[in-house]
Amino acid sequence: MGHKIVVQNLYKIFGNHPHKGVKLLKQGYTKDQILEKTGQGVGIADVSFHVDEGEILVIMGLSGSGKSTLVRCLNRLIEPTEGKILLEGSDITSLNREELRQLRQKRFGMVFQHFALFPRRSVIRNVEYGLEVQKVPAAERRERAVTALEQVGLKGWEDSYPAQLSGGMQQRVGLARALALDPDIMLMDEAFSALDPLIRRDMQDELIKLQEKMHKTIIFISHDLDEALKLGDRIILMKDGYIVQEGTAESILTSPADEYVAKFVQDVDISKVVTADTIMKNPGEVASFAHDGPKAALWKMRQAGLSSIYVQHKNRLVGLVRAEDASSALKAGDKDLRNILVTDIHRVSPDTPAYELFPLLAESSPVAVVDNEDHLMGVIIKGTLLAALAEGVQTNGLAE
Secondary structure (H helix, E strand, C coil): CCEEEEEEEEEEEECCCHHHHHHHHHCCCCHHHHHHHHCCEEEEEEEEEEEECCCEEEEECCCCCCHHHHHHHHCCCCCCCEEEEEECCEEHHHCCHHHHHHHHHHCEEEECCCCCCCCCCCHHHHHHHHHHHCCCCHHHHHHHHHHHHHHCCCCCCCCCCHHHCCHHHHHHHHHHHHHHCCCCEEEEECCCCCCCHHHHHHHHHHHHHHHHHHCCEEEEEECCHHHHHHHCCEEEEEECCEEEEEECHHHHHHCCCCHHHHHHHCCCCHHHCCEHHHHCECCCCCEECCCCCHHHHHHHHHHHCCCEEEEEECCEEEEEEEHHHHHHHHHCCCCCCHHHCECCCCEECCCCEHHHCHHHHHHCCCEEEECCCCCEEEEECHHHHHHHHHHHHHHHCCCC
C-alpha cells in the first residue's frame, strides 16, 4: 500500500501575475499583504501532503482557508500556479488536455455540495450520465448504474425523478453517479453540508459502510470538525492557504499545533475520538482454562492484586473468574474453572470510541479489548478511562 497521491509544494495564486504572488509568499509576505500590495489572491500556499491507497483524508478549515481550491487543483479544474501533483508517480500538472480528460473520466469521481442532478432525467439516467459521456454501450451503462444505485441504497428508485426525492436521496444519486464510473479516487467537496443534520449523519454512516466494502481513496473536504473526526483516517487542517496541522483525529485533538488549531478543536467531545486501544492497560496475569484450577487462579489474582482474572483457552479469551467464586470452588473441592467461569463478559474492539465504554463500565468492571480472533489485547477499568479523558480534556483546553 503505497502513496496514491503525492502533492509537492503546490501554490495557487489568483490574479494577473500569479508568479509574483508566489515569489512574495516565499519572501514571507502574508495573504493579506499580498492582496493589498499586488491585488493577487492567495488560494493555496506551499502545500505538501500525501494520500494513501484506500484511506479517507479529510481536508478542513474555515471558509477561505483554501480547501476547495486545493481539491479542484488535484484534477486541474483549477490550474495550479506552481508545484507537482503525482498520481502513482505520474505528474498530473504536465498532462495535455486529452490526457487530462481521460484522467477525469477514468480515475477521479467528484461529488459536490450541490447535487447538480438533471431534473428532466430519471434517477438511473442521471447515474448513467458520466458513462454516456464515455460512450459506454447502453447495456453495460445500465448494469453499472443499477449496481451503483444498489450500493447507495436506492434500489427501486431507478425511474423516479430528482424532484420526487428528498435531499438525502438526491445526494445518494450524486454519489451513485460518481461510483458508476468506478473511479479509484473520490473527491468529495462539502458533499453532505447542504443536508439536514440527521440525514447528514446517515450519509456519513453510509459512506463509512461503502468504504469498508470498496476501499476507494477518498479526499473529503469539510468545514465541520465532527464530520472530519468521524470520517477521516487522517485530517489536514488549513488556514489562509497553508496547512497548519496534519495527523490523526486524536493527535490533532490532544496535541494542537498552535492556538488556531486549539481554538478549532476546543469544543470537541474528546470521548468520541479517544479509542479503546489508546487507553487500555496491559491485562497482566491471565488464567489458563486447560491448566489452572481455582487455587492457581486465586494465587495469580493475589500476586497481581486483582479481584478477578481473565481466562484464556488456546490463546483466546473465554471468560473471567472472580475471587469470591474461586474461593467457594476451592472449599467445594473443585479442580477446574468450568463451574465458575463467567462467559458473559464485555468485549470491545480496539477502535471502540470511549463514549461507548461508559455504559459497559457502569454495569461491570473491567472491559476486555479483543481483536477479531478473540485474542486479549488489553483491559479497561473505569479509573483508566476517566484518567485518560481528563488528561485529553486538559490538553484540549489549550486555548482557554
